[in-house]
Amino acid sequence: MPPLSREKIAERLAATGYIADPELATALLLMEMLERPLLIEGAAGVGKTAVAYALAALHEARLIRLQCYEGLDQASALYEWNYRRQLLAIKAREGEGGARRAEDIEDALFSEHYLLERPLLAAIREERKPVLLIDEIDRADEEFEAFLLELLSDFQVSIPELGTIRARSIPRVVLTSNATRELSDALRRRCLYHYLDYPEIDREVAILRARLPGLGIDLAGQVARLLAAIRKEQLRKIPGVAESLDWAAALLGLGVGGLADAPEVLYETLVCVLKTHEDRAQIDRATFLRLVAKVA
C-alpha cells in the first residue's frame, strides 16, 4: 500500500476525532515512509498521547501502551516467565510419577505457554503493524532509554530460553516526553521529532467541535478565544487542550449558551481550567470579566 498523502492523513485523523496541523500530518507521513519512531514533545495536556490513539484508529491497528516510570525494567517492559504457573505445573507433575525426561519438562516449562508478554514484546510479535505508544519516556531511567534504543533499531529480542524473536511487523512507534529530563542525543537522532504547541484558535475550535458534537460554533469560538487569552496571562500551569475540552463539556452540561449570558456561572466553572491556587488568585473576578468581555 503506498503511503497516504498528508492531506489524506489529516482528513482521516479528523474522522477519528483528532485535528492535526499539517506539520504533524507530515511527520506521520514520514513515519510511514522512513519507518522511524516519532518523538513528540510539548506541554502537558496538548494531546501528545492522543496522537497515538488517533494513529491507531486511523490504521485500525492495535494500540500497545507502555507507561514509563522511574525504575521501569525489562521484566515489566519486555517479558517475564510466569513463575507461579511454572511452579504449579511442576507440583502437578510430581504426582504423575517421574517417567519423563528432564529436557521434556524443561521444554514444556519454558514454552510460550508460560511466557508473560509485556508491551514491548507484544508489539514486535503482533502480526499486523501495531501502534506502540511509549508514554513519558523522560520518566524512565537512562539505562532503560539505552535498552529501548537497541530494541528500536533492531526490532528483535533474544530470550535465553527461547532464542531470538524477530519482529513480525515493524510497529509504528510514538514516544512522548514532557521534557522533565534531557533525553539522549542518540534517541533524538533515531526519532523523527515534532513539537506540539498549544493549538491556534481555529484549530482549537475544530478540536472542540470534533470532540463535543453538541457544542455550538459560537460557544466553541468564544471558549477557544478565551482560552487563548488565559494562556497569555502569567500562569503557573497553563491550561492545555484537555482543560479546554473539560471546560467546554462543563458549559455544555450546564446549558450555557454564550459566554456573555452567564459570567458568574462561568467564573465558578474555572475550576476546570485553573489548577493551582496562585493561578486562581491571578485570574480574579475582575480580570476574568475583562477577558470575557474581550472575547464575547
Next chain:
Amino acid sequence: MAATAEALMARRIAAFSATLRDAGFNVGLPESEDAARILASALARNATTLRPALRALFAGRRGEWERFDAIFDAAFLGRRLRQAVRTSGTPPAPGPRSLRELGRGGGGKRREEVTEAGPPDGGEIPGDGVGMAGGASSSEGSAARDFRPLADPDALAAAEAVARDLAAELLACNARRRRRARRHGRLDLRRTIRASLGHGGTPFALAWRRPRPHPLRIALLIDVSGSMAPHTPLFLRLALGFVRSAARTEVFLTHTRLVAASEAMRDRDRLRALDRLTLLSKGVGGGTRLGECLAEFNRHHAPRALAGRAVCLIVSDGYETGDPALLGREMAALRRRCRRLAWLNPAALSPGYAPIARGMQAAMRHLRLFAAAGTLESLAALAEPFGRL
C-alpha cells in the same frame, strides 16, 4: 541525465547537512539518506511540504525545531541568512576572528598584550564607569562590554579549579532512592524474593542496591550591573569553570535584563566563548533590576533550569533599583521551586557590612545560604557550606 540530477541532489543534501551541523544540529549519515528519500518523494514538490518534512527529520529538540525554518529558507529558498546566523550563535566576523587568531598563537607578543591588559583578580575592567559614581542606576548601559581581559589564562585556571571543587561538593549528592547494582552494596530484599520465585523460593540469585548518585542541577544568576563591575570578571570565570565541570549548569547574566549565557559559555573554544559573551553583554554595567530579571527567570527558564533537584546561586550585591516588593515576591516564587537557594554577596566582604539594602532585605528571608564572596579565597572557603546545601 538522471544521474546528474541525482548527483546534484546528493550534493545539495550534503551541503544542507553541513550547514545544519554548523548550526549545532546533530545530523548523521542515516539522516542524510532519509533526507534523500524525502527529496525524491512527492513532498519535495514545494517548500511548504518539504520544510516540515525535513524539520521533523533533522530537528531533535525544541530549540532546533524553532531555528530550522530560517536555516531551511536560507539554504533552499535563497533568503537572506541574517536570522539563521544570529540564532545559531556564530560570532560575527571582525573582532572574534582577530581574537581567535590571537588564541592560536598569532605572535607571542600580541598575546602578552592581552594578558597585560587583563586586570588581576577583582581588578576593574577598563572602560567602565556607568553607575559607579552615583550608586545604582536603572539606565541600560548600551555599549557592549569587552570581556576579553577575562581570558587571562592564570586567573582562568585558578577560578576553574575553585569552581571544580565547589561543583564537586554539589555533585556528590545521592538520591534517597537506591538503584540496582550488579554486586556490592545493600541487599535488595524485595527483588531478591521476587527473583527467587523462579527458583521455587530459594534465593539463589541475590539482588543488590546501591545509592544512586543524583547530581544537583546548578543555576547561576550573576549580577553584572555597574555596581558589581569590579567582581564581574571573577564571577564570569567562575561560571565558565562551573559550566565545564558540571554538565547540568545554566548561567544567566542579570542587569537590566536577563540574558541566558550558558550556550555561549559552553563553546569549546574558550576565546570564542568570551567573544560570544561580549556579544551578549550589551547592557552590562547598567543598573540592577533584579526583581524583573528574576520574574523572567521564574517564568521562562526556571522550569527547565531548576527541574528536579537543583541549587540556585545568585551573585549580586543586592543594590536593587527596581521594586523591592517585586524582588521579594519573585524570591518567594523561586524558593517554592528550589529550596537550595544561595546568595553570594561581594559587598558583604567589607567589614561592618549589614544586609540593609532594600533588595537584600527583601530577599534575605528566603535564602538558605547567604555568604560573602568576592575573592578566590572567599569562594574556596564556600566548599564546606556548599556541601551542606
